[in-house]
Amino acid sequence: MIRTVLLAASLSALTLAASAFAADKPLRIGYVFAMANAPALIADKEGFYKQEGLDVDLKALGDGPVIQQALAAGELDVAYVGTPPVYQWYSRGLKSTILAKVNYGQAAVMVSDKSPITTLQDLKGKKLAGVKKGSGMDVLLRGYVLKDKAGLNPDQDLNIIDMPPGNMNAALERGIVDAAFSWEPFVSQAELRGTARVLFDVNQALPQYPWYVVIALPKTLQERPDDVVKLLRAHRKAVAFLNEHPDEANRIIADAFRLEPVQGPGGTTISPEQIVARARTRLGWSAELKPADLAFIQRLMNDSKALGFMDVDMSPAQLVDTSYLEKASH
Template identity: 60%
Template sequence: MKAILTSLILTALASSGHAEEAAHHLRIGWVQAMANAPAIIAEEKGFYKSEGLDVELKGFGDGPVIQQAVASGEIDVAYIGAPPVYQWAARGLKAKIIAKVNYGQAALIAKAEGPITSLSDIKGKTIASVSRGSGMDVLLRGFVLKEKARFDPDSDVTISQMPVGNMNAALDTGLVDAAFLWEPFISQSLLRGTGKVVLDVNKELPEYPWYVIAAPEKTLETRRSDLERLLRAHAKAIAFLNEQPDEANQIIAKAFNLEAIKAKDGSEVQPAVIVAEARKRLGWSAQISSSDRAFIQKLIDYSVSLGFLNAKIDVSEVVDDTIAKSAGLQN
């Protein structure tokens, strides 16, 4: 009888342990962009684990694909651009931005030896960009073309949609006159000596937010303590990126399979140097500031004016910093 009782107790304890482990299993989807490096750093350096999380990282090519994964319940939380979150809200998929991931990342580049030296020179030219209505497309059309250049994005330029990985080749071969892209593709072009920056968005909009951590309604309602763990691990990763840049650059270069490139003078540029160059146009921060909220609202307004959203959404509908506050990360 005693042996049976002991066996039952051990079984109950084991079951309890498995339940506890399952409670902290978190499926994270992330857009595979260098600016989302905190997700990679947190995994590589054991910050998720140190917070008691058993994380499953799932990489995705863009926001729309992650939206499908969120809607189907495939992932619990996402490292994603801010525009997809308010676009989700407009389509009835309830989710909230709970922390910032990075600032900066985008630039308009042209051929290094070409005639384009300023925004005014791109009138009548062809610009490579990603899919129409995407976050980067909204930033290009709304901010770069309409606000900065005072152009009509539908008539004053031709926007050629293509994967970002094809843009540098399209620029080099003359298929397009300029390209609106992000890191590390900007730095690869600059370090090869084939491209030059016409407009650095981070200089025009210092520390503008781009990637964020967003959670759907179900996760917000049932996994709050795990989201707090996630945000603490996220903050540790950002601290590491800022305090240990050399090691962090090596981790990023390896994670993104960056290869050495040949500079114009024939010298070889190592992958970690590409990452260091990219840091000139992007950085990392977890806190959502009032200026971040204002910028996200501006993106929403651009989306409405460009016809990508049917109705205006207030930024307060898509930002929730209460979890960050309860985790001790937000003022």
């Protein structure tokens, strides 16, 4: 009996020591380098992490699958990422937890301003620039845009070319592709330059559809629950700043993404801040995960299974936990 008590006390002490050691290290945060993930930037630039007494190591990464790989390798504790890679990797054993929403909206199909294409159905037989197969945006493109809205088979009816979004506008202008499925600020840059037009705006078809979310590993939640709450409190502050101080936030975003002025079709110069302001017509920010958001995530899960990106049925209830976000509201 005494030995059991001593063993339990020793294990408890080891757990507390491990938690204290983890808390001494920076919270490693990865985020997909997209304008929609601006809350991560704002929280850093405006000092919201520091206000919460949180030391962070913030890293910008290319896409959701890359972030999932970094989480699996133990290189990140928390991430701002699109939902599909989260549940796809969850189905394979990487049990991340979705804690909060980051944004809604962002994506659109673009064509050249000189293109004869007028409907999604016209993409049949064409070349379309997309992103890495199986990524969040790819699931949205193949499942919702092409299969549901256009009635096209994404593997047979057109040629989807994997391309960095930063290269898509040039590829459209040069005729390398007939269309591109991209996000902000790239959509607004091309639109304001007058070299491309929006063929299909996802946010008009699915108003305020959720996209990026904040996730954490079980180890992070177990060892650093207080830091997770601090992170989400900083996240809430950043979302509020974006919504309450748009002009200042636009300047921070334009600077972080090193946006250059663009020349409009009439020869007018359009500032980086104006590009961000246009992008805001397609996206916005919110931390709350609402029932409609969970329904959309379920739709993405169904599409991922139908597209062969995972082989099990899943529901948002398996990986969503908003209790930390609720604590961060106090």
